[in-house]
Amino acid sequence: MKLIKLLIIVVLVSSCNTKNHETVANKKDYDKYLVANEIKTTSKYFDLWNSKIRPDSMQLTSFGIVGGEYNRYFQQTGDIEFLMKAEKSLKRAVDIANIGKPGFYRALARNYISQHRFKEALHLTDSAAAIGGDKTENQSLYFDLHMELGNYDLAESYLDSLKNxxxxxxxxxxxxxxxxxxxxxxxxxxxxxxxxxxxxxxxxxxxxxxxxxxxxxxxxxxxxxxxxxxxxxxxxxxNNNAYAKKGIAWIVFSNDKNSKEAIRILDSVTKTYNAPDYFLLKAEIADYAGDDLIRTKNLDEYFTRVKDKAYGDMYNAYNLGLYIGETKQYDSALALAQREVDNRPTPESYSWLGYSHLKNGDKEQAMEIMDTYVYGKTFEPALLYQAAEVYKANGKDARVKEIKGELIGAIYELGPGMEKQVHDL
The missing domain is CATH 1.25.40.10 (Tetratricopeptide repeat domain)
Structure with a gap:
């Protein structure tokens, strides 16, 4: 099993040329931030406005403020319950608003983006734009959405309109x-x-x-x-920023080659931060370190959490990696990859679709997808690696050699578990 090879995709962004680095991280720099402080998910300010909401309430200001606070709590804790509560509050604000309705449409659209409900978010943005309001805010949201949906020409046109x-x-x-x-x-x-x-x-x-x-x-x-x-x-x-601690953990793992310390950092995060992918990252690092007990424990924790239907499509890419690399459910991977393409037709989604076809034995269909939707349209190392596997299966040695050159320069991003696989292409 090579979890890192298949799952690290969500950590990656773009390929680059990297060199071997000396150890960078020092415990003395970040240990003080690893104390598990309780995350406050209420305040006098929140309680004041929340108390104004009743089942038949028309307190528009209350719904908007409470929705914003719930979203903040979601960002701080990774707890999906707060994102759902924010949605509920913002939907109520949209229903009753006469003044300021475009702003509530946009806020709800951003909530849906967090949930990976991109097409619904686009519909809400259209509703906001139809009413009017802040043109810059509407155009900014359109750019963000079309980038998520893979509509890059449209995204560029909105970016041009924003120039400032x-x-x-x-x-x-x-x-x-x-x-x-x-x-x-x-x-x-x-x-x-x-x-x-x-x-x-x-x-x-x-x-x-x-x-x-x-x-x-x-x-x-x-x-x-x-x-x-x-x-x-x-x-x-x-001090509690989970994303920054995750970034340091990746440096400790991928650059400094200290798996045990990377997991210690992430363990401190998951005491108070509940997003499932942090447990999956711990499993990936433990897999590389050969610690099957920690790997299995964190995989189980991930599976338990993502069973919550509230997550919807948010973890499809992670689950695709597990279907292919862990459970070998290639039929399920193909169905989920097609769902992702329908939801957000980006090079990433198509790469998973092509890769799933490869694992299902249809290497020609896999290559057609890579040629049409992935190759030359993305610089993400994990996607390029998937494409390279497809081209290798189809005997396209020259293209594999070309991609391999890119990937050798991206080992830091791919992680140490990928180094051998890249060299073996």
């Missing part, structure tokens, strides 16, 4: 667009501009967003120390 070099929202979207195009230098340049804007404004939420995203992008560029420093910057602002 002094706007934080525009800069982070230009960064995202260039990341999709594979231009990592430009991506980082715009994210650094966004970071400067956030720091100048002293807006902690924007600073946190900038630091964690730059932590990712620096990692993709092989700038591991810069990546590490920015995750630490994020933790200085938010």
């Amino acid at each position: 070099m002094s706007d934080f929202g525009y800069m982070i979207r230009v960064a995202k667009w260039n990341d999709y195009k594979g231009d990592l230098d430009t991506t980082i340049n715009f994210m650094e501009k966004a970071r400067a804007k956030a720091e100048l404004s002293k807006n902690k939420d924007l600073m946190l967003w900038s630091y964690t995203n730059l932590g990712d992008y620096y990692g993709h560029a092989g700038r591991i120390k810069d990546s590490y420093d920015h995750y630490l910057k994020a933790l200085e602002i938010d």
Whole structure:
């Protein structure tokens, strides 16, 4: 079983050239952040507005504020229950709003994006745009949605309409667009501009967003120390930030080759943060380390959590990896991959579809999908690896050699468990 080979896809973004690095992480830097502090999921402010809501309530302001607070609790805890409660509050706000309705449509659309309900989110965005309201907010949301849906030409047109070099929202979207195009230098340049804007404004939420995203992008560029420093910057602002701790754990695992310490970091996170993928990442690291007890324990925890129907399509990509790499349920993988393509026809979804066809013995269909929807349309190492396997099965040695060259430079992103598989292509 090679869990890392199949499951690390969601951690990855874009390929890059990396070199061997010295050990970067130091316990003294981050140990103070690994104390499991209880996450507060209420406040006097929240209680005040929540108390105004009754079954027949028409308190529009209350529903909007309470929905926003529930979303914040979801971000802090990873508990799907809060995302569902936020949806309920925002749907009620949409139902009763006469003034400010576009804003509630957009808030509910972003809630649906978090749930991977992209087509429903697009319908809500259309409703907001039909009424009017803040044109920039509508166009920004359209860009975000069409990137999620794989409608890249449309996304680019909305990005062009937003152009404002002094706007934080525009800069982070230009960064995202260039990341999709594979231009990592430009991506980082715009994210650094966004970071400067956030720091100048002293807006902690924007600073946190900038630091964690730059932590990712620096990692993709092989700038591991810069990546590490920015995750630490994020933790200085938010001691409980699970994403930053996850980023440090990945550095400890993939760069420093210290699986035990990486799992220790993640164990501290999962005491208070409930997102299933953190347990799956621990299982992947334990698999590489040969610790079957920890691997099995965390796999079981993942399976138990994702059984909750509230997760809907949020963990389809992870489950695809498990169907192919763990349970060998290739028929189930094919059906789920087709569902993902229907939900969000991106290169990632099509790559899983092609890979599932390969595992079901249809290598010609797999190659047709890779040729049409994946090859030349993505720079994500995990997707390129899947494509390489398909091309290898079809005897396309020249293309495999080309992709292999890219993947050798992306071992940090792929993880140490992938090094042998890449060299064996």
